[in-house]
Amino acid sequence: MLKMFTSPRPELGQAKKNTVLVSHGRPPWYGEDGHRISDSYVIGIAGGSGSGKTHVARQIVKALGSIPSVVILSQDSFYKKHTPEQLVLAHASAFDFDHPDSIDMPLFAECLSQLKSCQQANIPVYSFKTHQREDEGRYLYGATIIITEGIMALQDPGLRELYDLKLFVQCDSDLMLARRLKRDVAERGRTVNGILEQYLRYVKPAYDNFVLPSQRHADIIVPGSNNAVAIDIISTHIRRQLQERSNSFRPKMAMPHLFPSISGKTVQDLNLTVLPQTPQLQGIFTILRSRTTSRQDFIFFVDRLSTVVMEHALRYLPFAPYTVTTPLELPFTGKVMDAKYVCGVSILRSGGALERGFRRVLHDVPMGSLLVQSNDHDGEPLLLHVMLPVCLRDRRTSGDAYVFLLDAQIGTGAAAFMAVRILLDHGVKPEHIIFVTFLVAKGGGISVLRRAFPQIKIVTAGVDDIMEEGWLDGLEEGEGRQVWAMMPGFGQMGDRYYL
Structure with missing residues (x-):
């Protein structure tokens, strides 16, 4: 299997979920007149921090089997570029990364719109170790299926208009906190005290005020664990949608x-x-x-x-x-x-x-x-x-x-x-x-x-x-x-x- 995209550079300290998956090639997305006849199929996955959004995305890809090229796009790539004052707060775990204003929603929607319309996009690269967006972006092109995931993936109306399927991952609060502790210590070099302080000060209020209310926009509610039945239903629906868009060329x-x-x-x-x-x-x-x-x-x-x-x-x-x-x-x-x-x-x-x-x-x-x-x-x-x-x-x-x-x-x-x-x-x-x-x-x-x-x-x-x-x-x-x-x-x- 040949890769069409490259994963982020490991020295940037990005989370593992900011990787790109590919599969078995992209079939024609145009007709014999040269015009585009189908957009990329876009799935939006929202849920609380640690709810299992990335895992659900990967399980969908696995369940689809032999499918065209896929990209999993994380909302975390679109954190805004921070000022020196904001960087000091970020390194002290005193910056609110869980508020909608921390994310560059217009840029997120612009890049997603470009990918959906079969154009190339240059995705920003964000480092969790330096708490800063890198100057060099990441080039993406050619995905038939685009899966976006993030806590605010269903919160912004501009993003919701681009989705063909909207999912919300529902999970127990204690399990989400345990997953977040394990991830941030292992992947982002945080201390337990800093993680708990940030969780109580920012993460939990943001979930109650912004993330959970966005659940009403979802087409399907997916359990954060033991979700094999839901994954099977979703993958069957996606395969049917792709079949309807196919073109004998x-x-x-x-x-x-x-x-x-x-x-x-x-x-x-x-x-x-x-x-x-x-x-x-x-x-x-x-x-x-x-x-x-x-x-x-x-x-x-x-x-x-x-x-x-x-x-x-x-x-x-x-x-x-x-x-x-x-x-x-x-x-x-x-x-x-x-x-x-x-x-x-x-x-x-x-x-x-x-x-x-x-x-x-x-x-x-x-x-x-x-x-x-x-x-x-x-x-x-x-x-x-x-x-x-x-x-x-x-x-x-x-x-x-x-x-x-x-x-x-x-x-x-x-x-x-x-x-x-x-x-x-x-x-x-x-x-x-x-x-x-x-x-x-x-x-x-x-x-x-x-x-x-x-x-x-x-x-x-x-x-x-x-x-x-x-x-x-x-x-x-x-x-x-x-x-x-x-x-x-x-x-x-x-x-x-x-x-």
């Missing part, structure tokens, strides 16, 4: 002529740039298509082709006039790249075959990667891994970035479609996306891809006319897993290049 990409709403365009109509078919290019294709080509020759000519196609793709970057002085002390006015940020993103693993050519042409720009693989059951694309350059992880810079998206082939186009959608979710402008590939299938998903995203540029070295349907690990139609192959194609580019 790959067949519409692979065979667009079967779906009238997305057919009717040819490659010539789609503003697709195909490299001039020179004798040199035809010779390279002949070598790459041959099953008898040695691995050494295959790698050499793949790198050569990637350099050629990347040089052709550079025309879509902006350039501005620039004057230099030659060694003969004479001025010369030429061109210089006029893009604030440029980066590459490789769709693993066949996209890695273009990286060497990319580096030869643009040697000093950051490189990211995406891993999109087919579900074994239905062939639908699943997002398993996201590692984007820093300039794409922040919306303050992503809108100015030009992105070269690299993949060896566009057949059904399902992985390409998902990759483009990910970049758009991060705020990259569609006209700044340059998709570089060796080969596209005229009868495949290229028409759907370009109809949904008419402003992106696709640069390819060649076009194959045929997409053929088949069944992997099966002898007849309907047996095994459904696949589509480009004809005559290159075969499995990633396997031939790396193995």
